[in-house]
Amino acid sequence: MDFSPILISLKTASAAIFITFFAGIGVAYGVNGIKQEKLQILLDGILTLPLVLPPTVAGFFLLYLFGVRRPLGQFFLEYFSFKIAFSWAATVLAAVVISFPLMYRSARGAFEQVDENLIYAGQTLGLSGWTIFWRILMPQALPGIVSGGVLAFTRGLGEFGATAMIAGNIAGKTRTLPLAIYSEVAAGNMDAAGVYVWIIVVMSLLIVGMMNLVAAKMQSFRRG
């Protein structure tokens, strides 16, 4: 039994959620602050696209941008001597792009739900934007943000289509759990695939269970 897919998946999902979590919150906050409604709607659509497109289409676009002979791919190769396509970094890239909309949408919804009068009250009391963000907005939005983070993490863990396109299926390097399951089934090893399936089911269940536990804790705090 090869344990490398488990390690690769955990590494990829962890690295991806680290980027997605903060980028999602930051971008959600930024988009919420846009005053022009049309621009806001357009940006929102573009940022949500990876969620509604088939992952292979997202993977196609990634390949189009980060392929060895493509503009961004060449840029990284020339200036950083770093080949993104078909490297471990590509699994992270795919997971980030696919899971980002979940984080972004959850964070935006969470921010929008916060009573805007609380923000105005903070401003009239002379609080800085920084204080308002960390001490008023974030605590109010936290339950929504945490659940968005968990959803994004599990989505990154389960990412298959875009990963296969941009990172390939290289054993010990880019073969994550979903790809390993596919490979084993393709080779007719149903038992080996089943082990991987159980691992991913248990992991996902644990994570969602933890999310519910944390959410319940937060609710009791909010009741004071």
Add this chain to the structure above:
Amino acid sequence: MGLYVDIEKKLKDFTLRVKFDTEGNNGITGILGASGCGKSMTLKSIAGIVTPDRGRIVLNGRVLYDSEKKIHVKVQGRKVGYLFQSYALFPNMTIRDNIEIAVEGSKTERRKTADRYLALMKIQELADSYPNRLSGGQQQRAALARILASKPEVLMLDEPFSALDAYLKEILQIELLDILKNYQGDILMVTHNRDEVYRFCDQIHILDRGQMVASGDTKAVFHNPQAVAAAKLTGCKNIVPAGRKSAHELFVPAWGITMMMEREIPEWLDHIGIRAHYLIPAAAGAAGNIISCRWEKVLEDPFEITAILDNGVWWKVSKEDWKSKYKEQLPECLKLPEESVLFLREEQERELSL
């Protein structure tokens, strides 16, 4: 010193035009208007939460906003205390933290300041509670403590009593009045309730669809509102179109009568009004201006009787008078005492014709 506001802002259905100055006014300034008339927008413009299209706002000599000089002080720098209708206490903080966050200085200083304002508002025992554990009145006091602790130069109250239970309202009004008496600085209060402005405010401005239709000393404005919209908002129930026939004669088509006035009737008059309490029962053929009555509806309140005529005239009388003076009988006629007749004009139309 004082608050000077002269702003204009285009809103969805109308343009908000507000201009006033609290200089020389020691008491509370009120803005009376129906919901959606632009009252809250005015407060938000003063606070800097929204930006007017043009105009100027000056607080105690500091220019907060000037469209021509492109001055727009940030909300944080305006020192404007804003009591929100919903009080806007931060739900994730205790009352003490809600107050301390608004205070500058070291931890011990902030603690001391918070203690002082908790005591001033008599809510010391609630210091460690979260806002959602408090009643409406307690939340209001906590919010006020927080605002006063931040040392604002003007206090703005947005419908301060609308979220409170009716039976608590009056007690809380009296308490609030006591607290506000000691506040050094201008107080601006916005409400749709004529009793509240009358009770609290020395100066009022009446706002109707973004336009200031009446301004001045509260009692004077209530006594002579001049504009139809202002008369309505101050609670005048009987307002009808009227035509000036001569300097002392006017015709009221809705009531089918010609009224004689000792006062000179202004040329701009196009409506008259009379408050429902000021009509006096009279016998048919009595002297003075009289309308004969065909009664349509009688409504009974705890302390008052309201009778409505078929031509839409409202008459209100206290229950005591109703029983002892009128023996629960509806009069044949109602007299319109000259001194109670309001000369009014429809402000909007007059503006269009200009």
